[in-house]
Amino acid sequence: MFENVIIGQYLPGRSFLHHMDPRAKIAAVLFLIIVIFLVNSWNGYALFGAVAIAIYFLSGVPFRYIRKGMFPVFILVILTFFLHAFFTREGDILFSVGMFSFYEEGIRQGLFISLRLLLLVYFTSLLTLTTSPIDLTDALEQMFSPLERFKFPAYDVAMMMSIAIRFIPTLLQETEKIIKAQTARGADFNKGSMRDRMQAFVSLLVPLFVRAFRRAEDLAYAMEARGYNGGEGRTKLRLLVWGWRDTLCCVLIAAFGVVLLFLRQ
């Protein structure tokens, strides 16, 4: 049942991107996924593509992982391409197949939109491929910490997030154990009537919740006993360090945004 479960996409490595500060990476990706909506010319897409290829070489991530990450949107890309190719009727007719005619503008729009989708998914999957969830959490905590002033508990949220990430593998093991135990008792999760399968799932969920609540209680006691009181003044085991790479990258990305503005038609 859990054969396909991979927790997180992170691939450890020592590349330029891996060494970057997660805050810089998040900011850069957010910037890129917004400016890509400004691009509306071949030159713009060519430049964007060149940047994407350059970043690929900086990431050291094998291509097959990127392909895997982009696979889910492939159907969407093909669908949107054909939607545009069929339904946009502007410009010259390029060619006709039977009763369908393909217009220049339609093909152009279709290609632009497909490229945009692919690039969006590419940049966001590179972020999760080169940054561990814990680093992302730490970065988000710092980026949201100014909101503490408006009572948004950035610190608490980050703490809960780290605990959730830490305990996903543990709870996953527990889930597998309970599935096996209930299967041994005759529960069948894949076959049988709706009612039977529903019963099987209840026999999985109830013990799972019982154990999760118990574990949560134990952890809360343990933290309380060690004097945990959150927030202000706590030190960290892992510190985020902003280096020359990050400044350089932010400057380059910002410059790239300006160039894109000039390439607009």
Add this chain to the structure above:
Amino acid sequence: MERGKRLAIMIETAFMAALSFILGFLEFGGPWLAGGSISFIMVPIFLMAFRRGWKAGLATGFLAGMLQLLQGATIVHPVQLVLEYPIAYTVLGFAAIFTTHAVFRERIPYLLMLIGIVFGALLRYIDHFVSGVIWFGSYAPEGTPVVVYSALYNASYLIPQTIITVIILFVIAKYRPKFFDQPKWK
């Protein structure tokens, strides 16, 4: 005392968000959707909302959505990123605004639970619907009935998912009412 209780709720929230993430992989194949899948992703969020109140529910939903996002989400539009991951799950927590713990002490209020779950799911539906209209609208050519597509597509998996969630939560409430009884911090 109060601090201890707050910590306990925070840890439970983290665990339920983690469980929601795990249950996302458990699929309940059904006859109604060709190739579609229904998961129990909403069960821990609603459970936490009824157990510890709507604020804890919102927090659990928010964390569950952020976990999905951090583990590598499919992002096709900046607005979709915000609407489809953190917000879609956070709003589920509002399911608990119709009930209080005093109600659960007496007996399990099935009707109020049903109203709450449907309300939460409806908010999530609206969120996915709007997000679908915005992002698909920005990709599809003009004149595509984006509104209809988004309405139908999102209903096609959310309605069965909500029905399953309601049944599972009712069964759990019947056999394990303790889950909903606010446990005291000793």
